[in-house]
Amino acid sequence: MSNRRVLEFFYDVVSPYSWLGFEVLCRYRNIWNVDVHLRPGFLAGIIKASGNPPPPMAPKKFAYMLQDLPRVSECYQVPLRQPSDFFQTIIKKGSLQAMRFVTAVEMSHPEFLEPVSRELWIRIWSEDTDITETESILEAAKKAGMSADQAKKLIESTALPEVKNKLKQNTEEALKYGAFGLPTIVAHVDGKPHMYFGSDRYEVLAHQLGEKWMGPVPQKS
Numbered sequence: 001m002s003n004r005r006v007l008e009f010f011y012d013v014v015s016p017y018s019w020l021g022f023e024v025l026c027r028y029r030n031i032w033n034v035d036v037h038l039r040p041g042f043l044a045g046i047i048k049a050s051g052n053p054p055p056p057m058a059p060k061k062f063a064y065m066l067q068d069l070p071r072v073s074e075c076y077q078v079p080l081r082q083p084s085d086f087f088q089t090i091i092k093k094g095s096l097q098a099m100r101f102v103t104a105v106e107m108s109h110p111e112f113l114e115p116v117s118r119e120l121w122i123r124i125w126s127e128d129t130d131i132t133e134t135e136s137i138l139e140a141a142k143k144a145g146m147s148a149d150q151a152k153k154l155i156e157s158t159a160l161p162e163v164k165n166k167l168k169q170n171t172e173e174a175l176k177y178g179a180f181g182l183p184t185i186v187a188h189v190d191g192k193p194h195m196y197f198g199s200d201r202y203e204v205l206a207h208q209l210g211e212k213w214m215g216p217v218p219q220k221s
């Protein structure tokens, strides 16, 4: 059995800060002595269970987020771009079907979990394109390297209770760790789970792991 420390990364592709945190973690995965477990979750479910208002319903927080995202995108070198209709894309359409698909990928083809998640983020948070229609999800899967056949089967499986329940379970696990938003990172160090909220706590996490933090783009430092 590996004695490497495990970092669980709970995320939803509707969440731009999750994308930022995901890319940074992918860059550090081979630098730090850690195993990264990607855990697809459902942001709307987490926020509802937390009892907090969703960020767009907290006007000051929302305005701050809109001014914060472009500068973090630049600093972290992740090409984020706001959807042209935030309310329609993020709140109305949301990510339930996309995250059920990502969960099906986690269950049946985990080797594609990272690229499929990234391609969905690129669609919603960079290209301002849909992630709710079957065609959109198939397109993302294809870009991630899945065959059309594989992807179609997984789309069909999103209707199965096993897949729906797995996304619920992942979300409930994040809640048990104390999550109230995404990304939520759980670092298992010395047999204990340590929960971090956000993509902006890597410096502290690195300190706890005894690893080096070289900024969000370590290749450049």
Ligand SMILES: N[C@@H](CCC(=O)N[C@@H](CS)C(=O)NCC(=O)O)C(=O)O
Residues within 6 Å of the ligand: 014, 015, 016, 017, 018, 043, 052, 055, 180, 181, 182, 183, 197, 198, 199, 200
């Ligand atoms: N400071 C965090 C903010 C992360 C964040 O705002 N995440 C949103 C989703 S994109 C969220 O879950 N918000 C819930 C909350 O703020 O209570 C970061 O830089 O990553």
